[in-house]
Amino acid sequence: MTTTLETEVLIIGGGVTGAGVMRDLALRGIHCVLIDKVDLCAGASGGNHGLLHSGARYVSTDVDAAIECRQENERLKRLAPQCIEATGGLFVGVEGDDVGFAENFPGLCRRAAISCDELTVAEARRLEPQLSDRLVKAYRVPDATVDPFHLALANVDHARLTNGSIYRSHTELLRFDIADSEVRAAVCRDSRTHAPLVIRARQFVNAGGAWAMNIARLAGCRDVDLLYAKGTLLVNHDRMTRHVVNRLRPPGDGDILVPGGTVSLLGTTSTRVENLDQIAPTIEEVDRIVREGAAMIPALAGARYTRAFSRVRPLLQGAGNTSDRAASRGFALMDHASQGLANFCTVTGGKLTTFRLMAEKAADLVAARLGKQQPGTTATVPLPIGDAGRWTEPGAAPRHWYKLNNPADMILCECEMVPQSAVNQIVATAPGEAAPAMSPPGRPKGEFRSAQHAGCLMSLEAISLRSRIGKGPCQGSFCGIRVASYLYDTGYYSDAAGLAYMRDFFDERFKGQRGVIWGAQAAQMELAEALHCGLLGLDALEAD
Amino acid sequence: MAQTAIPTLNFKQAALTLLPPGANFDACLTCGLCSSGCPASGLENMDPRKFIRMAMLGMDEELSTTPWIWCCTLCKRCEYVCPMKIDVSKLVFLARGNWPNDRKPAGIARSCHLTQLGASTSAMGMPPGDFVMIVDDVLEEVRATQPGFAHLQAPMDKHGAHFFVNQNSREPMSEPDEMVPLWKILDLVGADWTYSSKGWAAENFCMFTGDESAWRNVIQQRVDAVNDLGCQVWLNTECGHSYYSMWEGVTRFGLDAHFRMDSLITYYAQWIREGKLPINARWNTQGIKFTVQDPCMIVRKSYGDSIAEDMRFVVRTLVGEDNFVDMQPNRSANYCCGGGGGFLQAGMTDQRRAYGKRKFDQIAATGAAYVLTPCHNCHSQIDDIGHHYGGHYGVVHFWTLMCLSLGILGENERHYLGPDLRALIE
Numbered sequence: 001m002t003t004t005l006e007t008e009v010l011i012i013g014g015g016v017t018g019a020g021v022m023r024d025l026a027l028r029g030i031h032c033v034l035i036d037k038v039d040l041c042a043g044a045s046g047g048n049h050g051l052l053h054s055g056a057r058y059v060s061t062d063v064d065a066a067i068e069c070r071q072e073n074e075r076l077k078r079l080a081p082q083c084i085e086a087t088g089g090l091f092v093g094v095e096g097d098d099v100g101f102a103e104n105f106p107g108l109c110r111r112a113a114i115s116c117d118e119l120t121v122a123e124a125r126r127l128e129p130q131l132s133d134r135l136v137k138a139y140r141v142p143d144a145t146v147d148p149f150h151l152a153l154a155n156v157d158h159a160r161l162t163n164g165s166i167y168r169s170h171t172e173l174l175r176f177d178i179a180d181s182e183v184r185a186a187v188c189r190d191s192r193t194h195a196p197l198v199i200r201a202r203q204f205v206n207a208g209g210a211w212a213m214n215i216a217r218l219a220g221c222r223d224v225d226l227l228y229a230k231g232t233l234l235v236n237h238d239r240m241t242r243h244v245v246n247r248l249r250p251p252g253d254g255d256i257l258v259p260g261g262t263v264s265l266l267g268t269t270s271t272r273v274e275n276l277d278q279i280a281p282t283i284e285e286v287d288r289i290v291r292e293g294a295a296m297i298p299a300l301a302g303a304r305y306t307r308a309f310s311r312v313r314p315l316l317q318g319a320g321n322t323s324d325r326a327a328s329r330g331f332a333l334m335d336h337a338s339q340g341l342a343n344f345c346t347v348t349g350g351k352l353t354t355f356r357l358m359a360e361k362a363a364d365l366v367a368a369r370l371g372k373q374q375p376g377t378t379a380t381v382p383l384p385i386g387d388a389g390r391w392t393e394p395g396a397a398p399r400h401w402y403k404l405n406n407p408a409d410m411i412l413c414e415c416e417m418v419p420q421s422a423v424n425q426i427v428a429t430a431p432g433e434a435a436p437a438m439s440p441p442g443r444p445k446g447e448f449r450s451a452q453h454a455g456c457l458m459s460l461e462a463i464s465l466r467s468r469i470g471k472g473p474c475q476g477s478f479c480g481i482r483v484a485s486y487l488y489d490t491g492y493y494s495d496a497a498g499l500a501y502m503r504d505f506f507d508e509r510f511k512g513q514r515g516v517i518w519g520a521q522a523a524q525m526e527l528a529e530a531l532h533c534g535l536l537g538l539d540a541l542e543a544d
Numbered sequence: 545m546a547q548t549a550i551p552t553l554n555f556k557q558a559a560l561t562l563l564p565p566g567a568n569f570d571a572c573l574t575c576g577l578c579s580s581g582c583p584a585s586g587l588e589n590m591d592p593r594k595f596i597r598m599a600m601l602g603m604d605e606e607l608s609t610t611p612w613i614w615c616c617t618l619c620k621r622c623e624y625v626c627p628m629k630i631d632v633s634k635l636v637f638l639a640r641g642n643w644p645n646d647r648k649p650a651g652i653a654r655s656c657h658l659t660q661l662g663a664s665t666s667a668m669g670m671p672p673g674d675f676v677m678i679v680d681d682v683l684e685e686v687r688a689t690q691p692g693f694a695h696l697q698a699p700m701d702k703h704g705a706h707f708f709v710n711q712n713s714r715e716p717m718s719e720p721d722e723m724v725p726l727w728k729i730l731d732l733v734g735a736d737w738t739y740s741s742k743g744w745a746a747e748n749f750c751m752f753t754g755d756e757s758a759w760r761n762v763i764q765q766r767v768d769a770v771n772d773l774g775c776q777v778w779l780n781t782e783c784g785h786s787y788y789s790m791w792e793g794v795t796r797f798g799l800d801a802h803f804r805m806d807s808l809i810t811y812y813a814q815w816i817r818e819g820k821l822p823i824n825a826r827w828n829t830q831g832i833k834f835t836v837q838d839p840c841m842i843v844r845k846s847y848g849d850s851i852a853e854d855m856r857f858v859v860r861t862l863v864g865e866d867n868f869v870d871m872q873p874n875r876s877a878n879y880c881c882g883g884g885g886g887f888l889q890a891g892m893t894d895q896r897r898a899y900g901k902r903k904f905d906q907i908a909a910t911g912a913a914y915v916l917t918p919c920h921n922c923h924s925q926i927d928d929i930g931h932h933y934g935g936h937y938g939v940v941h942f943w944t945l946m947c948l949s950l951g952i953l954g955e956n957e958r959h960y961l962g963p964d965l966r967a968l969i970e
Contacts, residue, residue: 237570238570238600261601262600262601262602302565304570394601395601395602395603398597398598398601399603402589402598402603402606405589406589407586407589411594414574414576414593415574415597416597416601417594417597417598417601472597473570473572473573473574474573474574474575478574478575478576520566520570520571520573520628523627523628524573527573527575527627
């Protein structure tokens, strides 16, 4: 039997933009459903540096993007401080870097009204002792870091609380029903169970990121023209710096190091790709990133890396651009009127830093088309601090656990120190996965009703996305087993589903480690293999 | 009076200088071998892996103030079993030193204070004159009352003696007759030995306070005392941490020691092999079972398994091959009993006994009637947990059983014997 959902606006794509559109519309009193084929931030939103640009990065290539970044950076720091660490950023030049670029840099920043203070080499190295002794130039800018998972979860949750808008993960769009120049419904299915679902709406928003061109074509629109640029990033085991550190040169490979909690992210590369599937880091990319990063921070050459991942950036095809780095990082909003549709729009391109602005513009169009006059309020209404995304912050779980000082509240993820109580709360209340089977708030922690349908259970990957589980050096090899065992103990998992979740989770984590198997991480991998294949025999688990 | 605040250390930063590359916190596989093999796991809601992860997560305030650092006995079993050889105890030591003196467990701090007061370096504050007098008194009594020992010696400040023998303060202070069996053994093997009126004491609680300069001061005085007498070997009594604090201290502080440092255990084994110490197990007609405690300080932390093998050779010779039952695990993998690291003096009785439960279970599983413990802290702790958990074993020093085997154990030297052992000789 096909389930049918009714809403005012269907948003396709659960990246930060889609989540932002959902919240923006909800705050205007418009009910939405947000769907994603996988889960929140499965694309570029969850696969970037987590850098809240000051704009300085773009002053030489795209002054408009730089100004947008500066404005949104300031807004988000004010409105969503819980998702942001105001680390500050440095731009550093080393011997051999373009002196002319370095000299022009402060002027270019001034043009975009971005604050930029020159530091002496000694001052910079005092701030960041890991910086190279071949440093020749350093500037300080208001870069910061932002947690896209926290951001997306908090946006979605605020929308739910505001007017009951709904987020559904694992909901795959198959086709649109179109009649009389209007999209009437989206025909979908559950990507795990293949259960069909039809979503009827008055307006449809394509926030598919790199997939936006494919989604637009399902609606018969040929005017979304994207380039795909693959970017690869490395996760370092250890936080190397307090500040974001950028190479003082035109954007290139391996020239940004972003601290995030206890780790650092180093990248990126930019390689043109033709399709969106089978995107994986190459050894050559990993080597290049390490080599370039080590020019700024020599310790990166010998550091332990726990993960390498690649995502595809959607770049707008612009006239006259000769390189992908120079292609506009601005965004596009297309109303598709020229394609004969009156209630479908696409918002794509852009960057994490400007997601709110993109969402606002898209919501303006949708609201106008619905005849709603009230303006958006996301530029002034703070993002509420709640439980939705609290466990994605490194250190949040252990501080909570340490403060409670309850020996019965066992740590399940030892790397990031996530206790049972945090897993209970994620499973019971975190947005995204079907919640009806969970204990309502107020019921004793650890008490779950056995879920009725396997499709309703929160998988280990979903729990990981909503917490720090699996993000530490063991990359899930222990906590995957422990969290699953715990959920079996509580009765939340009951059949072979938990085993399959384990296998899928380890597979996903393993993919990220393939590019960095050397040194301590190689020992870690061998241990994981012994556990997962030798002890649990998950490699022999029947395919479902 | 307001307590002094505990300053906050940066543990991750400190690890960079204290731990070598490849065995630093960033090498941790979070496998948990450290924690599962640590008897302090769970105390104060902590364990070694949590310590490392909290350091990596920047939870410096919590780590700086957790009382767990006084439950960790610095036994280094975590490092021993770690596949990456990460030494958490170095950071625990640092954290101990970071606590202001008035916040440190009073028993440990007081013992360190007393150790530094006099020339004896005695943690019980016994002055040199008292030590000399007690040794004289006891010696005089043995000569007068024990047949065959009218000639017994306990040389004091004898220049050029081969062995400088140290002495745990507990014996001269509380149970002076316990010194006698060792004198008899040294006499029997014909050892050229001496006590010293200065720097004679074995114990060093300054090491447990985490105060490196105090640790160094104590060791310096002892090194000076041995150098002054021109002895070739500083011979450590049946005491664990006293050996480690001297052996590690001399290297750590770069002290100029003109002598070797050795444990009495290795000499017991050597003298037996050389036929100088004719002990045997013929006395054990009832097949009384014994196990042995491997003191962390002399086995895992300094000599390694070689001294554990010596110890087993001595025990097997002494009680009979069939009457020796090893604990599992043992040797360098043995569990600390919970008497180390100053835990006995830290005033944390509940935690210490909870820690000791693993040792108690290990001993109970052997079914042994006695635990041989060549370490004073092990001796006291194993005795205490035996009573606390309702065990039925006794705890004895090697010297006691050796003299029993040789038929020369005096009336006043039988305090640690149970009725079964007494029945064999009385």
